[in-house]
Amino acid sequence: MSVHPSTFSIAAQDPETGAVGVAVQSKFVAVGAVVPFVASDAGAVATQSYANVAYGPDGLSLLREGHTAEEVVERLTSDDEERASRQVGVVGADGSVAAYTGSDCLDYAGDVQGEGYTVQGNILENRATIEAMAETFEASEGGLPERLIAALHAGNEAGGDSRGEQSAALYVAKEAGGYDGKNDRWIDVRVDDHPNPIDELERVFKIYDVTLLAREAPEETRSLEGEPAEAVTAALADLGHYEGSSPEFGENEREALESFRGVNNFENHSLEVLEDAIVRGWDEAEGEGEDLLVDAIWRGLSRLERE
DSSP: OOOOOOEEEEEEEOTTTOOEEEEEEESSTTGGGTSEEEETTTEEEEEEESOOTTHHHHHHHHHHTTOOHHHHHHHHHHTOTTGGGEEEEEEETTSOEEEEEOTTSOSSOEEEEETTEEEEESSBSOTHHHHHHHHHHHHOOSOHHHHHHHHHHHHHHHTOBTTOOOEEEEEEEOTTOSGGGSSSEEEEEEEOSOSSHHHHHHHHHHHHHHHHOOBOOOSSOOOOOHHHHHHHHHHHHHTTSOOSOOSSOOHHHHHHHHHHHHHTTOTTSOHHHHHHHHHHHGGGOOSSHHHHHHHHHHHHHTTSOBO
């Protein structure tokens, strides 16, 4: 069966943390099941166009053997009789990068590389899509996942997939970064079918981040008070964690926040840290109800380094 996830993606490595990852968007259902292959001890491979999914495991194996990204791309494509229809981007755990865009990939198709990353796309509105992704990735602050998502947004805004939007994925590996430190699957978030998949991917990533990714403890914590305290209490009441209303954020209100923390599996952070995060993130938070609270927590936690 021929699969054709015509799309745009970015594969990148973070030299500071050793994390490697792929972010991708396409007018193709469940693109995360086809394009990204990542391993902390090897690197990242994004295989697309008439995708040869064997490029994923084969490419990672070659990287583990010590081949550079350029050598991997050459080895993968040289033996493929349909290479003219393939597109692939490779980043090694050593930071080496390379890509290949076959001559039969549908316009616009191309790729661009920079230090520690490669961007590639096909059936795009324009070349500006991949150029905007590269520029944004280089200019963005924050961790690797935030920079990868920012690149997707930039590519989409610059033109994106000429057929529209459907699915997106973010897959990042880091040594012992997975659940309970038992594997390297640090971040694995997919949106398989959605009218605005990148926006939805970012929303789900924030929940994933708050729930599963550890942060350094803050040097000091703040307490809710004033208008933010009233607004948070009202939101907790709307969500069924609190009855009544109060201008203060005292013992009963913190019990409601504790209930919210438990229901949403946010035990990765203490109640004090969660309250502090809401205080610091509240003014910039977006959304309504539970989404608003989660966004405030994520923004407040984002000032802390991930472990």
